[in-house]
Amino acid sequence: RQLFHPDQLITGKEDAANNYARGHYTIGKEMVDGCLDKIRRLADQCTGLQGFLLFHSVGGGTGSGFGSLLLERLSVDYGKKSKLDFCIYPSPQISTAVVEPYNSVLSTHALLEHTDVAFMLDNEAIYDICRRSLDIERPSYINLNRLVA
Numbered sequence: 001r002q003l004f005h006p007d008q009l010i011t012g013k014e015d016a017a018n019n020y021a022r023g024h025y026t027i028g029k030e031m032v033d034g035c036l037d038k039i040r041r042l043a044d045q046c047t048g049l050q051g052f053l054l055f056h057s058v059g060g061g062t063g064s065g066f067g068s069l070l071l072e073r074l075s076v077d078y079g080k081k082s083k084l085d086f087c088i089y090p091s092p093q094i095s096t097a098v099v100e101p102y103n104s105v106l107s108t109h110a111l112l113e114h115t116d117v118a119f120m121l122d123n124e125a126i127y128d129i130c131r132r133s134l135d136i137e138r139p140s141y142i143n144l145n146r147l148v149a
Helices: 020-044 061-077 100-114 123-133 141-148
Strands: 051-057 082-089 117-122
Touching: 020 061, 020 100, 051 061, 061 082, 061 100, 082 100, 082 123, 117 123, 123 141
Parallel strands: 051 082, 082 117
Antiparallel strands: none
């Protein structure tokens, strides 16, 4: 239950509403400094920081917009440190928002510029693995996330 230390959790009352621009330029701008401050405090406690792992989806506004902004800022603050990105790309078959392809294209630029390695996972393929290989008739987000983890 207490996987994460409460001091490291960041919460907000508003999300990016499936909009890359809101996640990157408005809501993200408000949240990124607090997020980087917590990252900086953790990094300062490390004796040999190797890099960063980032897990996010690029279909929604927070994962694409804020994820891109965070990667850009990590590149500025920790330029030589490795950044490995695990991102879930949306699928037209299981899409929840019409703008998912646009968010994905916009965030791909940041992934190309600011990551050393990007592991791109197809949402539909993960869903099919759960259904066909793991015999889960209706996979939930918990099932999908556990498979990625």
